[in-house]
Amino acid sequence: MSATAHKKAPNAEDIRSRKGGDPLVSLTAYTTPMARLMDAHCDFVLVGDSVGMVLHGLTSTLGVTMEMMIMHGQAVARGLDNAMMVVDMPFASYEHDPAQAFRNAARLMSETGAGAVKLEGGVEMAETIRFLVKRGIPVMAHIGLTPQSINTLGGYKVQGRDEQAQAVLADAHAVTDAGAFSVVLEKVPQNLADRITSEIAIPTIGIGASVGCDGQILVVDDMLGFFTAFKPKFVKRYADLGPLAEAAIAEYAAEVRARSFPADEHVFADTAPATGSKS
Numbered sequence: 001m002s003a004t005a006h007k008k009a010p011n012a013e014d015i016r017s018r019k020g021g022d023p024l025v026s027l028t029a030y031t032t033p034m035a036r037l038m039d040a041h042c043d044f045v046l047v048g049d050s051v052g053m054v055l056h057g058l059t060s061t062l063g064v065t066m067e068m069m070i071m072h073g074q075a076v077a078r079g080l081d082n083a084m085m086v087v088d089m090p091f092a093s094y095e096h097d098p099a100q101a102f103r104n105a106a107r108l109m110s111e112t113g114a115g116a117v118k119l120e121g122g123v124e125m126a127e128t129i130r131f132l133v134k135r136g137i138p139v140m141a142h143i144g145l146t147p148q149s150i151n152t153l154g155g156y157k158v159q160g161r162d163e164q165a166q167a168v169l170a171d172a173h174a175v176t177d178a179g180a181f182s183v184v185l186e187k188v189p190q191n192l193a194d195r196i197t198s199e200i201a202i203p204t205i206g207i208g209a210s211v212g213c214d215g216q217i218l219v220v221d222d223m224l225g226f227f228t229a230f231k232p233k234f235v236k237r238y239a240d241l242g243p244l245a246e247a248a249i250a251e252y253a254a255e256v257r258a259r260s261f262p263a264d265e266h267v268f269a270d271t272a273p274a275t276g277s278k279s
């Protein structure tokens with residue numbers, strides 16, 4: 001926690017009440033320092049299971065565990081004063097039945113201090129969402145492209161074109177009726193995202209959806225240019241820090257090899273200076 005003045009972080013009902021209002025701003029974060037950078041600028045921060053692909057080198061989100069989500073959730077919590085924290089439920093931690101979902105969602109909430117959990121699925125997860133919400137766990141839903149279902153979806157493709165649109169619309173209504181306080185729409189056509197946003201009573205958070213959604217989210221390493229293994233069309237690079245970081249590393253390597261680093265200012269004399277810094 002910083003010592004600077006801060007407002008109280010919003011809770012799930014504050015986020016719900018933003019329906020149709022000023023756009024909700026969110027990014028993912030996985031570490032304390034990155035959370036600190038976005039705390040003053042985001043309404044909520046998602047500890048996404050994308051952490052597995054972004055920070056752990058996995059090729060999908062299926063290998064992400066409860067332990068990983070708890071450890072990254074705890075790290076992010078230490079960096080937030082103003083923004084709400086939402087934690088993704090990892091693959092296989094909630095799909096079996098509502099009781100399993102409650103056990104794991106409760107662990108995520110109590111061990112990280114998250115204000116809500118997010119889980120993937122629409123109609124098929126409605127009963128579980130209702131079960132959690134009735135027992136005190138705010139749920140953010142996630143429909144459209146649901147990356148934990150990559151093996152049945154057959155790729156990270158647009159969801160809800162043509163005859164598939166009715167199914168995504170039904171998902172949006174199902175999670176709303178089940179009590180979700182907001183819903184992520186990932187990689188659905190713009191017209192469908194706009195229709196869902198106008199029809200349901202909870203905020204829609206778009207990622208590859210529509211500028212008309214009630215809010216937007218991106219993976220922070222994507223928008224900063226740190227993650228470059230792939231770049232979905234919905235990613236806008238606001239900075240290109242990956243190449244900047246590599247150039248710095250290359251310069252360090254060259255200076256070590258040339259014995260020009262460390263310089264005098266980075267090393268210590270036999271005798272401490274009479275005054276000045278302790279370094």
Ligand SMILES: Nc1nc(=O)c2c([nH]1)NC[C@@H]1CN(c3ccc(C(=O)N[C@@H](CCC(=O)O)C(=O)O)cc3)CN21
Nearest residue numbers: 050053054147155156157219222227230231232233234
């Ligand atoms: N770095 C990162 N960013 C993400 O947005 C993200 C993750 N990781 N990991 C978890 C999921 C996976 N998601 C993804 C992953 C890949 C594409 C992608 O490559 N899309 C391509 C087309 C791929 C296809 O059609 O099969 C694109 O151009 O959008 C999109 C979303 C979103 N999430």
Ligand SMILES: CC(C)C(=O)C(=O)O
Nearest residue numbers: 028048049050088184
């Ligand atoms: C992309 C967002 C919505 C997500 O679920 C994640 O980062 O895991």
Ligand SMILES: [Mg+2]
Nearest residue numbers: 048049050088
């Ligand atoms: Mg996720």
